[in-house]
Amino acid sequence: MNLFEESKKYIPGGVNSPVRAFGSVGGEPVFISKAKGSKITDVSGKEYVDYVCSWGPMILGHSDDDVVKSICEQAKYGCSFGAPTELELKLAKMVVELFPSIELVRMVSSGTEAVMSAIRLARGYTKKDKIIKFEGCYHGHSDSLLVKAGSGALTFNQPSSPGVPTDFAKYTLIAQYNDLESVKKLFVENKNEIACVIVEPVAGNMGLVLPEDGFLAGLRKICDENEALLIFDEVITGFRLSEGGAQKYFDIMPDLTTLGKILGGGLPVGAYGGKKEIMEHISPVGPVYQAGTLSGNPLAMAAGIKTIEKLKEKGFYDNLREKSEYLWEGFADNLKKLGLKFCFNKIESLGCLFFVEENVNSFSVAVKSDTKLYAKFFHEMLKKGVNLAPSQFEAMFVSASHSYNDLDFTIKAHYESLKAIL
Ligand code: KE4
Numbered sequence: 001m002n003l004f005e006e007s008k009k010y011i012p013g014g015v016n017s018p019v020r021a022f023g024s025v026g027g028e029p030v031f032i033s034k035a036k037g038s039k040i041t042d043v044s045g046k047e048y049v050d051y052v053c054s055w056g057p058m059i060l061g062h063s064d065d066d067v068v069k070s071i072c073e074q075a076k077y078g079c080s081f082g083a084p085t086e087l088e089l090k091l092a093k094m095v096v097e098l099f100p101s102i103e104l105v106r107m108v109s110s111g112t113e114a115v116m117s118a119i120r121l122a123r124g125y126t127k128k129d130k131i132i133k134f135e136g137c138y139h140g141h142s143d144s145l146l147v148k149a150g151s152g153a154l155t156f157n158q159p160s161s162p163g164v165p166t167d168f169a170k171y172t173l174i175a176q177y178n179d180l181e182s183v184k185k186l187f188v189e190n191k192n193e194i195a196c197v198i199v200e201p202v203a204g205n206m207g208l209v210l211p212e213d214g215f216l217a218g219l220r221k222i223c224d225e226n227e228a229l230l231i232f233d234e235v236i237t238g239f240r241l242s243e244g245g246a247q248k249y250f251d252i253m254p255d256l257t258t259l260g261k262i263l264g265g266g267l268p269v270g271a272y273g274g275k276k277e278i279m280e281h282i283s284p285v286g287p288v289y290q291a292g293t294l295s296g297n298p299l300a301m302a303a304g305i306k307t308i309e310k311l312k313e314k315g316f317y318d319n320l321r322e323k324s325e326y327l328w329e330g331f332a333d334n335l336k337k338l339g340l341k342f343c344f345n346k347i348e349s350l351g352c353l354f355f356v357e358e359n360v361n362s363f364s365v366a367v368k369s370d371t372k373l374y375a376k377f378f379h380e381m382l383k384k385g386v387n388l389a390p391s392q393f394e395a396m397f398v399s400a401s402h403s404y405n406d407l408d409f410t411i412k413a414h415y416e417s418l419k420a421i422l
Contacts, residue, residue: 023390026375035050038401040387056235059239070306090305099238101255103275105259108292108295109268111139113292121272121279125278128228135177136209143169145172146159150363154393178211183222192227201250209345231255236350238260241347263307267299331414337415342355349399352396380420
């Protein structure tokens with residue numbers, strides 16, 4: 001019996017996260033046995049140039065020697081104490097130093113936990129119950145956020161999940177990304193009832209959709225006018241767009257920020273942080289409760305500290321941007337040569353090919369993409385040794401360890417795959 005069949009006997013759908021199951025692209029998921037740098041290797045020994053990068057965390061590349069060394073070193077001294085450590089202090093200082101809007105930060109163990117906690121804090125701090133999120137944005141799987149969500153929820157066409165009581169979901173109001181009027185309208189209809197607006201400053205879970213000029217600044221202004229908090233969910237963009245995330249890149253200051261992925265260097269870490277005045281409402285200083293057995297876990301802190309030390313090195317983002325732009329230009333040349341007008345959205349080391357011939361600047365256009373064609377493209381690339389996200393509604397991630405040979409290899413596979421499916 002093969003691994004997937006056997007896994008399905010013990011794990012729902014054979015996977016520990018739905019989007020890994022190849023549900024929307026068909027076929028059986030590839031089981032990975034190891035990874036190094038830009039490459040992952042499946043259990044049959046086949047190697048792939050990887051652009052999933054564990055959905056973002058592996059910005060240095062897989063199994064970075066220094067990160068592995070830090071984890072192994074720390075493991076000798078203990079994996080978890082349930083007590084404060086210097087490591088947590090060190091990583092917290094790095095986050096406060098790098099993220100302009102963060103004065104205090106609390107570590108948790110996933111992006112979902114970070115967002116769930118930030119929402120509770122926003123509600124506790126403002127004493128208002130309603131929240132605004134954007135259709136197609138994904139903020140993890142906590143109840144309030146599984147309403148018209150993106151990523152796997154969208155991929156499996158269950159943006160609003162069963163199991164979330166209607167009474168819960170009614171406090172989650174839905175606006176449209178890049179549409180400030182849709183936000184203003186909700187504030188008029190729900191005067192003084194909205195605790196916060198949560199947004200992916202660059203949307204990475206409906207495929208990649210960039211904020212139009214003025215959108216983020218507009219959200220900042222609307223939140224100020226309505227005494228609501230602005231929450232940037234930077235689980236993807238944090239340390240990805242710059243060492244200070246999207247808030248540094250676009251110079252827009254949220255009230256709260258959620259982090260994950262790169263922060264843990266591949267180990268389970270999430271975090272939420274913001275202004276002291278707000279964060280001091282969190283237990284044990286304030287009344288809003290939040291806790292976690294493995295929060296600030298020493299191994300995860302060691303991995304995160306080393307990862308961030310390395311991406312702080314001079315020229316890291318310039319180098320990553322040059323490699324990414326090289327790849328994006330190769331893709332653009334291919335589309336031109338093939339006379340294709342598909343939309344390719346990109347920013348820094350994030351990219352996404354939509355199989356739709358319109359500029360994808362909103363959820364409603366993103367979902368016009370031909371997901372069947374994406375599935376064919378995905379499998380052609382996989383056959384050729386390039387690992388992409390098994391869903392149209394995700395992004396590609398470039399890492400510092402992708403070589404120009406890898407990029408040329410990918411550009412060639414991209415051309416041949418598009419030719420093969422069209
Ligand atoms: P986690 O709970 O999966 O660590 O983080 C949830 C989350 C929160 N916010 C944003 C903007 C996110 O993108 C995510 C998780 N991202 C997805 C992929 N886009 C994780 C992949 C998966 O679900 O397996």
